[in-house]
Amino acid sequence: DTGYFWFFRDSNVEIVLKVLDGRSLNTHYWVFYGALSNVEFRIEVVDTVTGAAKTYTNPLGTFASVGDTAALPGEGSP
Numbered sequence: 001d002t003g004y005f006w007f008f009r010d011s012n013v014e015i016v017l018k019v020l021d022g023r024s025l026n027t028h029y030w031v032f033y034g035a036l037s038n039v040e041f042r043i044e045v046v047d048t049v050t051g052a053a054k055t056y057t058n059p060l061g062t063f064a065s066v067g068d069t070a071a072l073p074g075e076g077s078p
Helices: none
Strands: 002-005 015-021 028-035 041-046 053-058 065-073
Touching (some): 053 065
Antiparallel strands (some): 028 065
């Protein structure tokens, strides 16, 4: 799944995020995001089946991109 997020105006995208099912390769869900802003933010990704969660933070003044291929453990292969 993919999504984009805004903070101040809906016409100004701040973060683009996608979650991929990588269980067939390493039994985890993968999280990738890119920030188009240097504001402080926190992203929490939650597996709605298992309740597992992962939080990513970005300090004020930092541009960030993350690729986490071990973000959330899966319940086995699809």
